[in-house]
Amino acid sequence: MSSKPKNTPALDPRVNPYRSDLxxxxxxxxxxxxxxxxxxxxxxxxxxxxxxxxxxxxxxxxxxxxxxxxxxxxxxxxxxxxxxxxxxxxxxxxxxxxxxDELAEPTHKLTALRSFFHPEPDLKTPPLDMISLGAPLCVVEIDGGFAGVAGGGWVPLVHVAEIGAVKADPVDTALRLLGTPYLWGGRTSVGIDCSGLIQLALDAAGLACPRDSDQQQAALGTLVSADGAGHAYQRGDLVFFPGHVGIMADETHLVHANAHHMATVREPLADVLARAAAGKGVSAVKRLGA
The missing domain is CATH 2.30.30.40 (SH3 Domains)
Incomplete structure (x- = not known):
């Protein structure tokens, strides 16, 4: 079957699964x-x-x-x-x-920056794989200090928490990821991009978050400044630039994954603005929970 909608605005293909053939x-x-x-x-x-x-x-x-x-x-x-x-x-x-194709309902999430799947509840066994912060896990068994996950594999129990049990401060999570290499499209503690950092930080706080910075600017928080000029920044403010985003660690310092340092860093917002090309300054400041 086919459909030919008329006068319908184009849907964002990043989050709407459609192609001309399917x-x-x-x-x-x-x-x-x-x-x-x-x-x-x-x-x-x-x-x-x-x-x-x-x-x-x-x-x-x-x-x-x-x-x-x-x-x-x-x-x-x-x-x-x-x-x-x-x-x-x-x-x-x-x-x-x-x-x-077999789905397992998650019961826990990984709270460590990264951890390993072991074939047995034994830290000396060679790991099967590595998983990263925020991974949803279906824990089906506890053996000593390990959690057995549906589908096979054991994770150190100290690296997991029940879903909803721990809601970390987004800034604390962002600071834990300092030094993580910059990776375009990255969403893990091995490599991450600017919007991936914000997404992981908000996920750890139990907050849903879109993938890209423009989507985040449109969907998250309350606008408290359109350009940052004269704004009194607070810890947790999301600062948006054209194609970029970071989160304020305090009144003056921004935490962001960026291609200048090729890493996640905490630096003065003033330094970020000094590097910005014309027209690339702050495009919005959004406050969560405001």
């Missing part, structure tokens, strides 16, 4: 495609996996998925799947081998 069934009547399908929810079983803009190993990484996240598959072809991340709605391509 679209999610829930978008029928909203976008034009040759066919519409119901997706198949699957779960990430790799420590973390690259989400690509195209089904190619050489294609640019647009984001990453964490172990335990749900990815709805709309197409499978040549070892690649095209679909949508349930966590933030991001659409892209990833390798089929990273997914499992």
């Amino acid at each position: 679209a999610s069934a829930h978008l029928y009547g909203k976008v034009t495609a040759e066919r519409y399908v119901d997706g198949v929810p699957c779960q990430v079983r790799a420590g973390y996996v690259t989400l690509k803009e195209e089904p190619s190993f050489t294609a640019r990484q647009s984001s990453q998925l964490l172990f335990g996240e749900v990815f709805t598959v709309f197409e499978e072809k040549d070892g690649w799947v095209w679909g949508q991340n349930a966590t933030d709605g991001y659409v892209g391509y990833l390798q089929l081998e990273a997914l499992d």
Whole structure:
């Protein structure tokens, strides 16, 4: 079946699964495609996996998925799947081998920056994989100091907490990630980009957060300044620039993952502004909970 909606504004393809040849069934009547399908929810079983803009190993990484996240598959072809991340709605391509079609309801989240899956509840066994901060886990068994996870693998118990039990200060989480290398599309403690840092920090606080900085600027908090001029910054203020975002550690210092340092750093906001090219200064300051 096909649909030809008229006078309908274009939907953001980053968070709406549609192409000219294929679209999610829930978008029928909203976008034009040759066919519409119901997706198949699957779960990430790799420590973390690259989400690509195209089904190619050489294609640019647009984001990453964490172990335990749900990815709805709309197409499978040549070892690649095209679909949508349930966590933030991001659409892209990833390798089929990273997914499992058996879903396990998460009970816990990883609270350590990173940890290892062991084949047995024994820290001396060679790890199977590495998982990163915020990964949702279905814990089915406790043995000594280890949590057994659905699908196999044991994680140190001190590295996990029940979902909703711990809601960290977003700034504290951002500060824990200082020194993390900058990685375009990164969402892990191994490599992260500016909006990925904010997303991880808010996730640890129990707050839903879009993937990209422009989406975050539109969706998060309350606008307290349009350009930052004369603004009295507070800890936790989100500071947006064209294509960039950071979070204030205090009245004068910004925590942000950036390509200048190629790392997550805490530095004076004044230094960030001094480096900014014309027209690249503060575009908005948003306050959470304001």
